[in-house]
Amino acid sequence: MKDMNELVEMFRERGYRITPQRQCVFKLLQGNTSHPSAESIYREARKEMSSLSLQTVYRTLAELVSLGELIPVDLGTGTVRFDPSVEVPHHHLVCRSCGKVSDLFADLRPPDMPEGYAQDFEVSSTEIVFRGICKACMTDGEDLGEREHRFSSK
Numbered sequence: 001m002k003d004m005n006e007l008v009e010m011f012r013e014r015g016y017r018i019t020p021q022r023q024c025v026f027k028l029l030q031g032n033t034s035h036p037s038a039e040s041i042y043r044e045a046r047k048e049m050s051s052l053s054l055q056t057v058y059r060t061l062a063e064l065v066s067l068g069e070l071i072p073v074d075l076g077t078g079t080v081r082f083d084p085s086v087e088v089p090h091h092h093l094v095c096r097s098c099g100k101v102s103d104l105f106a107d108l109r110p111p112d113m114p115e116g117y118a119q120d121f122e123v124s125s126t127e128i129v130f131r132g133i134c135k136a137c138m139t140d141g142e143d144l145g146e147r148e149h150r151f152s153s154k
């Protein structure tokens with residue numbers, strides 16, 4: 001994603017309105033690696049700007065997507081998440097316990113197309129989703145395990 005000034009410039013060129021509310025959304029997305037949902041952006045932005053509506057967040061995100069500055073990703077976490085990291089194609093690690101999404105920058109060899117399909121479909125990109133348990137959830141599990149152990153040893 002481009003920096004604040006470049007985004008403002010792009011929006012002006014396209015005739016999109018630039019308001020403090022939209023700039024607040026831009027700011028929250030800069031360098032954001034959490035792959036936020038529209039709702040989580042809204043919750044964060046409201047802390048700074050109570051006049052912001054969820055509708056404005058949706059519209060601003062849609063405009064950023066149409067400009068290629070944001071990629072919507074549906075990773076099966078229940079909500080569409082937004083990825084401002086558009087420069088380098090990458091894969092994702094998805095925690096099935098808390099829904100945390102992390103980037104995986106690795107040059108993985110894409111799987112071969114099954115014979116018979118390769119002729120009929122030209123692949124332009126491949127994204128791989130790794131599902132599992134993030135470190136924080138793993139640690140939580142350990143704590144729980146210890147606690148249970150303590151109770152049961154009484």
Ligand SMILES: [Zn+2]
Nearest residue numbers: 095098134137
């Ligand atoms: Zn987790």
Ligand SMILES: [Zn+2]
Nearest residue numbers: 083085102103
């Ligand atoms: Zn990502």
